[in-house]
Amino acid sequence: MHEVDAAIEAVASLVASGMDWADVSAVVKEERKKGNPVAELIHSLDLEKNRMTLLLSANLDDASEEDLTKPASRVEVDLSMSALANTGESAAPFNGSLA
Numbered sequence: 474m475h476e477v478d479a480a481i482e483a484v485a486s487l488v489a490s491g492m493d494w495a496d497v498s499a500v501v502k503e504e505r506k507k508g509n510p511v512a513e514l515i516h517s518l519d520l521e522k523n524r525m526t527l528l529l530s531a532n533l534d535d536a537s538e539e540d541l542t543k544p545a546s547r548v549e550v551d552l553s554m555s556a557l558a559n560t561g562e563s564a565a566p567f568n569g570s571l572a
């Protein structure tokens with residue numbers, strides 16, 4: 474979850490600095506090329522909706538052999554929320570649906 478918060482904070486700080494969307498995308502692409510692990514998590518940006526899609530895989534420390542062979546999952550997050558709050562938002566449609 475720390476990595477998700479780091480990605481949210483990185484993009485949000487670029488936006489808060491007044492950088493336009495094209496420049497934010499360019500910075501993320503440049504950081505990916507440099508091997509920045511946070512930038513490598515960012516799959517795409519939808520800054521008009523204040524969202525981005527991250528590529529997340531199982532925590533390598535806790536992953537089973539089967540988990541290590543699975544492709545990364547695409548997870549959309551809201552830039553105005555923390556990783557934990559985004560997790561709650563994702564689960565909200567399911568809350569009470571099994572009651």
